[in-house]
Amino acid sequence: MSDVLERRVTFASGARPQALLEGIIARASAQSGGSATTPAGQPIAVLCHPQPLTSTMHDPLTVQIANDLAAAGFITLRFNFRGVGASEGQQTDGRLEPLDLAGAVEFALAEPGANREKLCLVGHAFGASVALVYAAHDARVKTVVAISPPMFRLTPELGTFDRPKLFITGEHDEVSPRHKLEPWIERLPARGLKIISGARHLMRGYEATTAQAVVHYLVRWAATPGV
Numbered sequence: 727m728s729d730v731l732e733r734r735v736t737f738a739s740g741a742r743p744q745a746l747l748e749g750i751i752a753r754a755s756a757q758s759g760g761s762a763t764t765p766a767g768q769p770i771a772v773l774c775h776p777q778p779l780t781s782t783m784h785d786p787l788t789v790q791i792a793n794d795l796a797a798a799g800f801i802t803l804r805f806n807f808r809g810v811g812a813s814e815g816q817q818t819d820g821r822l823e824p825l826d827l828a829g830a831v832e833f834a835l836a837e838p839g840a841n842r843e844k845l846c847l848v849g850h851a852f853g854a855s856v857a858l859v860y861a862a863h864d865a866r867v868k869t870v871v872a873i874s875p876p877m878f879r880l881t882p883e884l885g886t887f888d889r890p891k892l893f894i895t896g897e898h899d900e901v902s903p904r905h906k907l908e909p910w911i912e913r914l915p916a917r918g919l920k921i922i923s924g925a926r927h928l929m930r931g932y933e934a935t936t937a938q939a940v941v942h943y944l945v946r947w948a949a950t951p952g953v
Contacts, residue, residue, distance in 0.1 A: 732752045737829050748805065749833070752802045753800070770841065771846050773850075774854070779817070785928075790934065794937045803834040807856075808822065820855065854873055858875065862884075887915075888915045890917075891918070893920070
């Protein structure tokens with residue numbers, strides 16, 4: 727990833743009182759650019775990591791997707807939810823974490839060269855459910871990639887907003903199995919489903935394959951006007 731530049735950042739959550747959160751911005755070097763870069767600027771991807779009790783923004787899949795998207799021309803921001811790593815606050819099992827994402831979105835939108843009309847969210851496991859919750863309340867989010875959203879967090883109203891969504895799950899995902907996830911998403915508008923052959927819930931060993939699927943989808947989305 728020699729053509730990708732990373733920068734550690736801190737920003738405030740959207741909660742009151744605010745928590746100071748840590749994150750990492752990644753973007754392609756000026757020399758490499760990236761295929762998704764346009765005269766309107768670079769599309770933005772904010773990434774949400776899996777379960778805060780056991781995971782961080784350094785989760786292998788989260789890092790792979792962030793860097794691969796950056797190499798393709800995106801500005802990416804991955805961050806630690808409250809109570810994770812050096813991020814302030816206490817974990818709330820999804821109650822206040824969407825407000826952490828709100829702070830991350832505002833910070834990413836303010837990045838120099840960002841195309842504010844092309845904002846996407848990418849979440850894995852717990853992070854996927856947080857991304858879906860948040861996107862319903864912020865129309866600036868134009869698409870969501872939800873990787874292995876836990877079935878026990880999927881409520882009837884979740885994901886019903888009318889903007890494109892890509893769901894990804896592993897062939898052997900024990901938390902978000904295809905036979906349960908597929909019927910749930912069938913009722914949603916503007917959705918797609920990608921199965922990663924051989925993968926389980928955390929996609930260990932399948933990071934490159936999963937990231938490739940995410941990048942393929944998002945590069946095409948970024949190049950499509952008005953979406």
